[in-house]
Amino acid sequence: MAxxxxxxxxxxxxxxxxxxxxxxxxxxxxxIASDERSLRVRAYGDGRACLTLKIGHTAMARDEYxxxxxxxxxEEMLSQSIGTVITKVRYEVVQQEFTWExxxxxxxxxxxxxxxxxxxxxxxxxxxxxxxxxEVTGDERYSNQALALSEGACQFADEPHDQTG
Amino acid sequence: MAxxxxxxxxxxxxxxxxxxxxxxxxxxxxxIASDERSLRVRAYGDGRACLTLKIGHTAMARDEYxxxxxxxxxEEMLSQSIGTVITKVRYEVVQQEFTWExxxxxxxxxxxxxxxxxxxxxxxxxxxxxxxxxEVTGDERYSNQALALSEGACQFADEPHDQTG
Numbered sequence: 355m356a357x358x359x360x361x362x363x364x365x366x367x368x369x370x371x372x373x374x375x376x377x378x379x380x381x382x383x384x385x386i387a388s389d390e391r392s393l394r395v396r397a398y399g400d401g402r403a404c405l406t407l408k409i410g411h412t413a414m415a416r417d418e419y420x421x422x423x424x425x426x427x428x429e430e431m432l433s434q435s436i437g438t439v440i441t442k443v444r445y446e447v448v449q450q451e452f453t454w455e456x457x458x459x460x461x462x463x464x465x466x467x468x469x470x471x472x473x474x475x476x477x478x479x480x481x482x483x484x485x486x487x488x489e490v491t492g493d494e495r496y497s498n499q500a501l502a503l504s505e506g507a508c509q510f511a512d513e514p515h516d517q518t519g
Numbered sequence: 520m521a522x523x524x525x526x527x528x529x530x531x532x533x534x535x536x537x538x539x540x541x542x543x544x545x546x547x548x549x550x551i552a553s554d555e556r557s558l559r560v561r562a563y564g565d566g567r568a569c570l571t572l573k574i575g576h577t578a579m580a581r582d583e584y585x586x587x588x589x590x591x592x593x594e595e596m597l598s599q600s601i602g603t604v605i606t607k608v609r610y611e612v613v614q615q616e617f618t619w620e621x622x623x624x625x626x627x628x629x630x631x632x633x634x635x636x637x638x639x640x641x642x643x644x645x646x647x648x649x650x651x652x653x654e655v656t657g658d659e660r661y662s663n664q665a666l667a668l669s670e671g672a673c674q675f676a677d678e679p680h681d682q683t684g
Contacts (some may be wrong), residue, residue, distance in 0.1 A: 355595050385572060386558055393551055393558050393572065405586070407550060407558065409599055419596065421586060431584065434574055478520045507565070514547050 358418045359476055362496060364487040365467040370456060374445035377458075382442075383435025384502050392499050395423075395431040403428030413492025414476050434510070438462065439501035452480040463501055521584045523573070524641055527661060529652040530621060530632040547607075548600025549667050556679035557664050560596040568593030572598060578657025579641050603627065603670035615644040628666055656682075 379399030386393045397403045403425040409417040423431075434441050434482040441460040444454055452471050459466040468490070471480050490496040495504075544564030551558045555575040562568045565599050574582040597604050608627040611618055617636050624631040632657070649654040655661040660669075 355592070386553055386556045388551055388553070391551045407596075409550075417599065419592065421588065423586065427520070427584065430585075431572075434582065 356420070357417045358416045359473045359478075360470050360491060361413050361414060361473065361480075361491045362468060362470045362493075362495075363482075363489050363491075365456060365469050366485050366487040368485075370381070370447055370454075370469075370485040371445075372482070373447045373449075374456060375447075377443045377445040379443050380457075381432060381439055382498065382502070383439045383500055384437060385431060385435055387436065387499050389502065392427070394430050395435065397425060397428045397432060401425055405431070412476075412518045415474075435502070438501075440498055440502050444496075447483075449483055452478075454483070459501070466501075468496060499511060521583045521585070523526045523581045524579050524638045524643075526579060526645075526654060526656045527639065528636075528647075528656075529633045530589050530634050531650050531652040533650075534621075535612055535619075535621060535634075535648070535650040536610075538612045538614075540612075541624060542608045542610040542623075544606070544608050545622075546565055546597060546604050547663065547667075548604045549664055550596060550600055551601060552601065552664050552668065559663070560593050560600065562590060562593045562597060566590055570596075577641075579638075597679050600667070603666075605667050612648075614648055615646060617643075619648070619651075624666070631666075 361397050380396055382396040384392055384393055384394055392408050394407065394408070396405045403423050405421045405423050405428075411417070433469040438461070440463070442457045442463075443460070445456045445458070447456060447469075448454075452473075454471050456469045457466065459468075469486060469517070473480070494500050541589075545561055545562040547559055549557055549559055557573050559571045559573070560568070561571065568588050570588050570593075572573070572584040572588045576582070580614075605628065607622045608625070610621045610623070612621060612634075617638075620635045620637075622633050622635070624633075634651060638645070657664050
């Protein structure tokens, strides 16, 4: 079991792109979800696939169990996921000792760009790059689970979005 | 993904025991559960462990995804399961072309003995051995999920039980 401690932010503009790696496409769906627990299946554009159980504790910290699985099994599971299959491209930007994961959503959440930074402890204070906007840690509307299970199109039209993703 | 089609019965008396194999102990818990879906972790007495996602369709038929996992991870998961960890010993009795799995429950469901027979199709009609009692296929009270998540002790005091397990 891994501990996942992370903070999540909206992303401003496109200046992060010149710092980012090539990115990898991700399709992911939820197989079961409750308020604090979820089972997610994820298929990466590079052929990998994984199954992840998350058990929530606080807004920032979760226990996470992750297993690599056969990509063909992942496809079957995606077809049986509840809600929508989320599509996004994940980029990484390394700033000092912290790695920012920047998810550029596609499909019906197109326009949404979110950055997550993984921490060693809840007390870590990473320097916040200029292209980082409002913090949404613990805001359930921005959880992938909510994005997969919510009805209708992107609810975040009032937010500053990267429209180039 | 495997299709799981099975019927479930209560077991009468102990005459099945002379037909059974040596049995294997099982401890299992649920990590997430909804009405039709569950994620179960199981640790076998012989050291194996597995994670199983079941997606229900009818009383008899479910889709099942099963993954072998590290026994140490299974122990961690058991400690995070919702409800009670179920303990039971599973025996097998082969009768003609059908294999009956007989679960002798321990812990707070001690006294409950249930037999399941796995079928190729919902139309299969296995011969019913003399030690098979009332059919409980689709009776949610006898699902392992209900047995793990229900409050209190065994609810089946009116049933004929094998008290020798």
